Structure formats: C-alpha cells, structure tokens
Amino acid sequence: MATTDVAPHQATGGVQPKRVVNNMSLQVATVNGSGSQSSNTVLLRSIFQMGVPVSGKNLFPSNIAGLPTWYTIRANKDGYIARKKEIDFLVAMNPETAQEDVMSLDPGAAVLYDEPLNLSKLRNDLIFYSVPYDKLVAPVCPEAKLRKLVRNMIYVGVVARLLEIDMAEVEKAIRRQFAKKVKAANLNMAAVQAGFDYAAASLTKQDPYLIQRMDKTRGKIIIDGNSAAALGCMFAGVTVVTWYPITPSSSLVETLIDYLKEHRIGPDGKATFAVVQAEDELAAIGMVVGAGWAGARSMTATAGPGISLMSEFAGLAYYAEVPGVIWDIQRVGPSTGLPTRTSQGDILSTAFLSHGDTKHILLIPNSVAECFSMAQDAFNLAEQFQTLVFVMADLDLGMNNWMSDPFEYPTEPIKRGKVLSKEDLERMGGFARYKDVDGDGVGYRTLPGTDHPAAAYFTRGTGHNEKSQYSERPDDFEHNMERINRKFETARSFVPRPELMSNGKTKVGIIAYGTSHWAILESRDQLRKEYNIEADYLRIRAYPFTREVHEFIEQHDRVYVVEQNRDAQMQSLLKLDVRPELVMRLRSIAHIHGLPLDARSVTDELISMEGK
Amino acid sequence: MATTPTSTPPPKTNRIGLTVLDYRGGKTTLCAGCGHNAISERIIDAMYEMGVPPERVIKPSGIGCSSKSPAYFMSRSHSFNAVHGRMPSVATGAVLANRRLIALGVSGDGDTASIGIGQFVHLMRRNLPIIYIIEDNGVYGLTKGQFSATADLGSKLKTGVINDLPPIDTCALAISLGATFVGRSFSGDKKQLHSMLKAAIAHHGTVMLDVVSPCVTFNDHEGSTKSYKYMKDHEEPLQDITFVPAFEEINVEYDPGATLEVTMHDGSHLRLRKLEEDYDPTDKINAIKRLGEAHDKNEVLTGVFYVNTQAPNFIEMLNITDEPLATLPDSVVRPGREVLEKAMEELR
Numbered sequence: 009m010a011t012t013d014v015a016p017h018q019a020t021g022g023v024q025p026k027r028v029v030n031n032m033s034l035q036v037a038t039v040n041g042s043g044s045q046s047s048n049t050v051l052l053r054s055i056f057q058m059g060v061p062v063s064g065k066n067l068f069p070s071n072i073a074g075l076p077t078w079y080t081i082r083a084n085k086d087g088y089i090a091r092k093k094e095i096d097f098l099v100a101m102n103p104e105t106a107q108e109d110v111m112s113l114d115p116g117a118a119v120l121y122d123e124p125l126n127l128s129k130l131r132n133d134l135i136f137y138s139v140p141y142d143k144l145v146a147p148v149c150p151e152a153k154l155r156k157l158v159r160n161m162i163y164v165g166v167v168a169r170l171l172e173i174d175m176a177e178v179e180k181a182i183r184r185q186f187a188k189k190v191k192a193a194n195l196n197m198a199a200v201q202a203g204f205d206y207a208a209a210s211l212t213k214q215d216p217y218l219i220q221r222m223d224k225t226r227g228k229i230i231i232d233g234n235s236a237a238a239l240g241c242m243f244a245g246v247t248v249v250t251w252y253p254i255t256p257s258s259s260l261v262e263t264l265i266d267y268l269k270e271h272r273i274g275p276d277g278k279a280t281f282a283v284v285q286a287e288d289e290l291a292a293i294g295m296v297v298g299a300g301w302a303g304a305r306s307m308t309a310t311a312g313p314g315i316s317l318m319s320e321f322a323g324l325a326y327y328a329e330v331p332g333v334i335w336d337i338q339r340v341g342p343s344t345g346l347p348t349r350t351s352q353g354d355i356l357s358t359a360f361l362s363h364g365d366t367k368h369i370l371l372i373p374n375s376v377a378e379c380f381s382m383a384q385d386a387f388n389l390a391e392q393f394q395t396l397v398f399v400m401a402d403l404d405l406g407m408n409n410w411m412s413d414p415f416e417y418p419t420e421p422i423k424r425g426k427v428l429s430k431e432d433l434e435r436m437g438g439f440a441r442y443k444d445v446d447g448d449g450v451g452y453r454t455l456p457g458t459d460h461p462a463a464a465y466f467t468r469g470t471g472h473n474e475k476s477q478y479s480e481r482p483d484d485f486e487h488n489m490e491r492i493n494r495k496f497e498t499a500r501s502f503v504p505r506p507e508l509m510s511n512g513k514t515k516v517g518i519i520a521y522g523t524s525h526w527a528i529l530e531s532r533d534q535l536r537k538e539y540n541i542e543a544d545y546l547r548i549r550a551y552p553f554t555r556e557v558h559e560f561i562e563q564h565d566r567v568y569v570v571e572q573n574r575d576a577q578m579q580s581l582l583k584l585d586v587r588p589e590l591v592m593r594l595r596s597i598a599h600i601h602g603l604p605l606d607a608r609s610v611t612d613e614l615i616s617m618e619g620k
Numbered sequence: 621m622a623t624t625p626t627s628t629p630p631p632k633t634n635r636i637g638l639t640v641l642d643y644r645g646g647k648t649t650l651c652a653g654c655g656h657n658a659i660s661e662r663i664i665d666a667m668y669e670m671g672v673p674p675e676r677v678i679k680p681s682g683i684g685c686s687s688k689s690p691a692y693f694m695s696r697s698h699s700f701n702a703v704h705g706r707m708p709s710v711a712t713g714a715v716l717a718n719r720r721l722i723a724l725g726v727s728g729d730g731d732t733a734s735i736g737i738g739q740f741v742h743l744m745r746r747n748l749p750i751i752y753i754i755e756d757n758g759v760y761g762l763t764k765g766q767f768s769a770t771a772d773l774g775s776k777l778k779t780g781v782i783n784d785l786p787p788i789d790t791c792a793l794a795i796s797l798g799a800t801f802v803g804r805s806f807s808g809d810k811k812q813l814h815s816m817l818k819a820a821i822a823h824h825g826t827v828m829l830d831v832v833s834p835c836v837t838f839n840d841h842e843g844s845t846k847s848y849k850y851m852k853d854h855e856e857p858l859q860d861i862t863f864v865p866a867f868e869e870i871n872v873e874y875d876p877g878a879t880l881e882v883t884m885h886d887g888s889h890l891r892l893r894k895l896e897e898d899y900d901p902t903d904k905i906n907a908i909k910r911l912g913e914a915h916d917k918n919e920v921l922t923g924v925f926y927v928n929t930q931a932p933n934f935i936e937m938l939n940i941t942d943e944p945l946a947t948l949p950d951s952v953v954r955p956g957r958e959v960l961e962k963a964m965e966e967l968r
Contacts, residue, residue, distance in 0.1 A: 239963060247948065277939075280945065280953055284712065284716070284938075294708075294710050299713035299946075302715075303944070304718075305953070324702065328700075414964040414968075417957045464699070468701040
C-alpha cells in the first residue's frame with residue numbers, strides 16, 4: 009500500500025526546503041459539473057479569513073458538465089492579485105488534462121493527484137503527493153451518488169494540511185458556503201477532515217509553500233464584479249431592466265433581480281421596478297430606449313454578440329438622444345469557442361457602435377468597487393447627456409471573486425438631467441427639444457405623459473430641426489450633428505478621471521484600463537526591482553478621454569498601451585484623439601489568449617521593446 | 621348687412637373640454653387617397669369621442685409609410701419613430717416606465733410581418749396594454765412597391781410579378797399567441813373601424829388591429845388583393861359593431877339572441893350584432909379556425925375575432941407599483957444606507 013510518494017529531491021538529501029510564505033499560486037484542475045466550485049470557494053475564503061490577500065480565477069468551458077475547468081487561487085502577501093503565469097501547486101483531479109497540466113509546470117512545483125492517475129512517473133523534477141480519493145470518500149459519504157460532489161472537498165483538507173491553512177477557518181468557510189443546509193455542511197466538513205487526516209498520517213510535506221496568518225484583509229469583502237454592478241444599479245435607482253441571457257453577463261441581471269425583489273418592493277407590496285427577459289438583444293435595447301425615452305432609469309447587460317445586435321438601436325438612441333445604460337461584460341469573440349474567456353475586445357466597436365457618425369460614452373471599471381460606483385456614474389451621465397452609456401467590464405471582473413474594501417453609500421442625489429416639468433412649461437410657454445440653450449450641447453426634454461399641451465415632441469433619428477420637426481435640410485442636419493458632437497466634448501469634463509501613478513521623472517509611461525490594472529501594478533514593481541526602470545502609469549476610466557490622458561502622453565516619450573485584445577483597440581482610439589505628432593509615442597502591448605493578463609507578460613514585452 | 625354682432629357658436633367639445641382640432645396632427649405627406657390617412661382620421665375621431673387626454677397618449681411606430689403617419693394625428697401626444705420592425709420593444713419600455721401612458725403603436729405589414737415578426741410575436745405573448753395597428757397594404761410603399769409577407773397567394777404586382785408564397789395572417793398569429801383583443805377592419809369601413817378603435821381604447825391588454833389600407837400608388841390595381849375594389853367585393857364582416865362608452869348612459873335595447881355584449885374593463889360595452897349566427901369571439905380555437913376558412917374562401921373577414929377582458933396584462937403580471945416608475949422619487953428607488961451596510965456585512 010502506497011502511503012507516500014517520495015519526491016526525487018527528498019531522496020537526494022533530506023534538506024529542509026526553503027519556506028515560501030503567503031506567496032503562491034494554486035491551480036485546481038477538474039471537470040466542470042463536479043461541484044469543484046464550492047471546494048475552491050472554501051479554499052479561497054479560508055485564506056482570505058486568515059488575513060492573506062487572495063484572488064480566485066475560474067477558467068471554465070462553455071459547457072455544463074464534462075469539460076475541463078481550472079481554478080487558480082493566488083495568495084500574495086504584497087497584495088498582487090493578478091493572474092500569475094506560473095503554477096506553484098497543482099491539484100490534478102481531471103484525468104483528461106492531468107498529463108498536460110503536469111508537463112506544463114515549472115520545475116519544483118507541487119502536484120496533488122488522484123492515486124490511480126499515477127502522475128509521479130511523468131517527471132522527476134516535481135514534488136508529488138498522491139491521494140486515494142475513492143477510498144477516502146466512501147466512508148464519509150455513504151450515499152454513492154453524492155460522492156462525485158463531496159470528493160472534491162477531500163483535496164481542500166489535504167491542501168489545508170500541507171499549506172497549514174487553519175482548519176477552523178476552513179470550517180467557517182464551509183458553514184458559510186452551505187449556510188442553509190446543515191446536513192450538506194456536515195457532510196462536506198467530514199470530507200475535508202478525511203483529507204486532512206489522510207495528509208497528516210500519510211503525506212510528508214516537501215514543498216515550500218505555506219499560508220500564515222496576516223492582517224491584510226480585515227474589513228474587506230469578497231464579491232464578483234457582476235454582483236457588485238447589480239448592487240450599484242439598485243442603489244443608482246434603476247427602474248427598468250431588460251436582458252437576454254448571455255455569458256458572462258447573465259449573473260449581473262440574475263443577482264440584480266434577487267436584490268430588487270428583496271429591497272425594492274414598496275409598502276403596497278408592489279414592485280418599484282420592472283424586469284423583462286426579452287426575446288433577443290434587439291428587443292432588450294429597444295425596451296431600454298423606450299423606457300429611457302419615457303423617463304425611467306433603464307439598463308440591460310450583455311456581451312459582445314449582444315452589443316453587435318444592439319448596434320442599430322445604439323445609433324437611434326444617439327441621434328434621438330435617449331438615455332440608457334448598457335453593461336458589456338466583455339468576452340472572447342463570436343459564436344462557439346471561447347465565450348467563457350475574458351477579453352477587452354469590444355472597446356473600439358462599442359465606442360463607435362452603429363451606422364453614420366456615432367460616438368458613445370464608455371466607462372471602464374477595474375474593480376468590483378468601480379462596478380458599484382460606476383453604476384451610479386453611468387445612470388447619471390446617461391441622463392445628463394441624454395445618451396447611452398456603456399460600462400465596459402469583462403469576464404474576469406464580472407464572474408470572478410475579488411477582495412475589496414466595502415462599497416460606499418452614494419451620497420450624491422440622483423441626477424435626472426434636463427427634464428422640463430408641467431410647471432416649467434407653464435412658465436416658459438413652450439420649448440425646442442433640440443436647441444442648445446446652455447451651450448453644452450444638451451437640449452431640454454419632456455417626458456411623455458407630462459400634462460401640458462406644449463409638452464409633446466416628435467422623436468426620430470437624424471432628420472429633425474431644433475424644434476424636433478421633420479427636416480431634411482442640410483443646415484438643420486449639420487447643426488444637429490455639430491451640437492451632438494458638442495455634447496460629447498462637454499462629456500470629457502464629466503466622465504470619471506483617470507487614475508494616475510507618476511513620479512514625474514521618467515519618460516516611460518504605461519496606459520492601461522479595466523482589469524489589466526492588476527497586472528500593471530505588479531509589472532511596475534518587477535520593472536523597478538529587476539530592471540531599475542521606473543514607469544509612470546495612467547489608468548483610463550472613460551471614453552471620451554479627459555485632459556489628463558493627453559497630458560500624460562505629452563509628458564512621456566514612450567507610452568506603452570497595454571490591453572487584452574489583438575488589435576490594440578484603445579491605442580487606436582488614442583491615436584484618433586491625440587495631436588498627430590504624439591501618435592509616434594504610443595506603443596502597443598496587446599495580449600489576447602482568453603486568460604486574464606499576468607504581470608510577467610507585460611514586463612517581458614515592455615523590456616524587449618525598451619531594447620533591454 | 622348685419623347690424624348686430626353675430627356670435628359664432630362655441631366649438632363643440634368632448635367630455636374633457638377639448639375640440640376635435642386638439643386631436644389633429646401635421647399635414648399628411650402620404651399619397652392622396654392613401655388608406656393610412658383614413659385610419660388617422662378614425663384615430664382622431666375615436667380619441668376625441670372617448671375624451672382621451674392627448675398628453676397621456678404615446679405614438680410609437682416603426683419604419684415605413686404607415687410608421688410616418690403618427691406625425692399626421694394628435695400633435696399633443698409624444699411620438700417615437702423608431703427603427704424598422706422594432707416598435708414593440710420601444711413601446712414596451714415606455715409603457716413599463718409609465719403605466720399611465722396610453723400606447724397607440726402604428727406599424728405596417730412589412731414592419732410587422734417581416735423584419736419585425738420577432739418583436740411582434742413576443743409583444744402579443746405579453747399582453748402589454750397597447751393598441752397595435754397594422755396599416756396593411758400588402759406592399760412596401762416607401763421602397764416602391766415590393767411584396768410584403770401579408771400579400772395573398774396569387775396577388776399580382778403592378779410589374780406583373782405574382783406572389784407565390786402564402787400570407788402571414790397576423791390576426792390568427794396574435795390570437796394564438798395571447799393578444800386579448802384581435803380584429804381586422806378596412807380603412808374604407810368608417811363605421812366599423814371607428815367602433816373598433818373606441819373599444820380598443822377601452823381595453824386593458826394588447827389590442828391587435830389589422831386594418832387593410834390600400835396603397836393607391838403601388839397596390840390598387842386589378843390583380844391586387846389589397847385594393848379598394850377587391851375589398852369592396854370580398855370584405856365579409858362578422859358583426860355589426862357598436863360601442864357604448866362607460867360615460868354614456870344611453871341604453872339602447874338590443875336582442876340578446878342576435879347581439880353579443882362584451883363588458884369592457886372600464887365598464888363600457890362592445891355590442892356585436894351577429895352577422896354569422898354561431899360566431900363566438902371568446903372562443904380562441906374557433907376564431908383561428910374561422911380565419912383559416914376565410915382564406916380558403918378568398919374572403920376578407922373583418923370584425924372582432926377574439927376578445928378576452930379577463931386576462932391579466934403585462935403590468936399586472938409584473939406587479940408594477942401604481943405610480944409611474946419613471947418619476948418615482950430617490951427615496952423610493954434608492955434603498956437606505958442600512959441596506960448597503962447589511963449587504964457588505966454579508967460579504968465579509
């Protein structure tokens with residue numbers, strides 16, 4: 009009976025390996041549909057509860073059951089939470105991918121595997137631990153059909169023992185995970201304990217990785233970006249929500265529905281919101297536009313394919329000047345293949361979505377906290393500028409769990425923009441819907457149902473004059489186009505400003521946005537420590553670009569624009585916006601492979617482009 | 621020569637004190653004789669007679685000659701000329717935003733039965749409170765006369781092209797999908813259309829009216845099945861329709877054997893004097909069967925095919941609060957600080 013696997017370098021020495029504390033990346037390779045999500049969440053939360061900064065990333069297939077899925081947990085004392093390229097500790101549960109998973113590891117990594125897979129033969133430069141899952145699961149889970157699900161909890165126990173994760177924290181995480189199901193919690197805890205006991209009795213610690221208590225997560229929350237966005241939308245006062253299910257955006261609306269049902273039923277027992285699952289994305293945005301036109305705070309959530317379908321309406325809303333909020337949880341491109349993988353591939357097409365001349369406001373959150381706060385911004389800007397606002401999140405942000413400081417309650421009142429009431433009309437006598445009264449390009453509107461004979465106006469696309477009368481006159485058209493452009497220019501001063509990290513001394517700059525941020529933070533430290541290069545950093549948070557974006561490019565000789573797409577989409581947008589002589593300064597570091605961006609890839613490419 | 625000043629009699633007003641002029645729109649730019657203009661006139665009359673405040677009405681439309689027509693009636697109502705085939709979604713959003721709005725959507729046969737069929741069928745399923753009018757001429761007028769999907773089999777274009785595809789019967793479709801007031805009329809049948817529109821205003825779910833409305837320019841010739849002449853020869857009314865609004869206390873005697881009376885949601889009465897003895901407009905299956913027979917017999921059946929005043933509408937299904945969502949105050953739509961704090965606590 010095999011009790012331990014003897015790793016090669018243990019045989020050669022018996023030297024105590026060095027200890028690596030709170031700095032590791034663990035990957036669990038499973039088959040989807042096997043319930044590993046619970047196990048992985050328990051591991052993540054246990055580390056979090058020990059005060060260690062942690063992130064979890066689910067790399068999953070577009071499938072319900074039976075295809076390979078990987079979950080990586082990174083614990084890092086310095087707070088780096090981007091994906092780490094190298095895996096330090098592999099939990100190999102999937103026979104289909106086990107060999108390839110093992111072969112891709114760097115020397116010295118640890119592998120925990122199911123005994124029958126016999127992986128230790130594959131390489132002699134790794135540390136192997138074998139676990140007889142089937143033997144361990146049978147006694148704790150008499151009910152055979154549940155074993156497939158419970159089995160994954162065993163590795164939680166083994167990992168807890170090997171990494172010295174506090175079992176009290178594991179139990180707390182399990183009780184939380186199965187909060188309403190005591191029986192399930194007990195069953196799962198028994199499986200964890202079985203794994204722990206097995207490791208204690210039969211495995212000898214040979215890898216250097218340890219988790220030790222810190223105090224860096226106190227007061228923090230863990231939430232996924234879609235749930236954060238949902239909360240944000242509820243507190244932004246959303247009233248009409250439409251959607252068509254599409255990964256990775258569905259959970260945003262599903263969570264929002266739960267929150268609304270809990271917190272937005274009035275004293276009369278009736279809903280202060282309407283949610284419609286539409287027949288497709290064309291109808292979803294059509295309803296958003298209709299509702300926005302009639303005065304609701306309306307929104308939908310989608311992904312790239314939905315954005316494509318919304319194109320025609322996006323143009324209509326732009327020209328008819330109707331507010332609405334569209335969440336784009338970006339993912340990899342059309343049809344089947346990688347719809348469950350992250351990307352920043354919709355930036356350029358969304359900025360100019362539709363036909364004719366169109367430009368849209370984009371907000372780009374990098375964190376769950378910004379998913380929450382930008383929900384407020386998005387609705388306010390949409391109503392202020394009477395236009396669609398797109399919030400460009402991505403799958404990595406939307407569907408993965410992130411640590412965050414708690415969200416701050418919005419203190420600003422809801423901004424409804426320039427809407428004339430019956431009383432206003434009584435005072436004014438009438439109004440011209442598309443007249444630029446204030447010089448900011450934004451006209452005054454009335455809502456249907458306003459009880460005044462002069463309230464009504466005729467809404468249509470391009471062909472109208474200031475009074476919203478039908479017109480095909482060239483001068484009317486031109487004036488209107490110029491005014492709408494003026495709105496966009498005004499918006500530059502109102503959209504969220506970029507985040508700037510600069511010492512004012514270096515000529516090297518990095519521009520990035522969205523979730524790439526987390527890799528940039530780490531990459532800047534790598535550049536400093538390993539290459540003695542200081543790089544200033546500007547994180548774009550919105551389009552149109554604010555003044556600071558131009559200034560940053562002015563101030564740096566070489567500006568690396570880092571993004572998660574192939575065609576350097578943000579760089580292209582910047583090229584259109586900056587003075588022509590500055591275009592040469594922009595250099596692209598564009599990566600797209602479906603996995604969240606890691607720091608090492610950025611550092612390596614930047615160094616090579618710097619000629620070092 | 622008159623020596624005493626003559627006072628013109630005050631203009632006739634409706635029950636909310638408005639004249640019929642208050643319901644008028646801009647000057648039509650459609651062809652002289654276009655059926656759509658007659659429909660606009662009937663809408664004006666019906667809204668005026670029902671005393672509907674024009675400020676509460678919205679006129680969403682799609683794209684096409686029909687969808688231009690909201691500019692030609694009720695200027696005191698908000699209009700939204702949307703994109704081709706997508707009026708249902710715009711109307712849905714607007715009605716959800718403000719449940720007090722009275723939505724009168726205008727579409728055409730191309731806008732509804734081809735590019736917009738997806739949104740049309742889903743609108744019918746939801747029983748949204750809306751009056752959905754198809755101004756149906758069997759051709760695309762604004763692009764100069766191509767067949768639409770409601771063109772009858774064998775119908776002939778001016779160019780001599782024969783339609784060899786079967787038509788989509790929008791009424792049968794609407795009935796089978798859940799619309800709760802479905803009928804067909806003819807732009808030239810003033811009395812019938814007038815009564816049906818008034819009943820439509822009183823209904824509180826989806827009203828789908830397919831109004832055959834000849835295109836004088838592209839589809840009014842010999843060989844067309846949507847021409848004035850063809851309609852005069854083939855229209856087959858199911859009932860003689862009168863409508864008694866709730867606010868009128870006129871009690872005309874009627875024979876319950878020969879007339880079916882439908883009490884509408886607002887207490888008004890739709891009286892259908894049967895021209896076909898056994899026709900029951902509350903029988904969904906039979907309604908669809910009768911429409912199928914009409915096709916086989918080359919009849920253009922008109923009248924109220926189906927009515928259901930009991931089914932809940934979409935607003936009721938969604939349990940939306942009585943005040944318009946659009947104008948709910950911050951205090952109602954933004955939960956308190958303690959709600960966020962509790963949510964944060966649960967995520968720690």
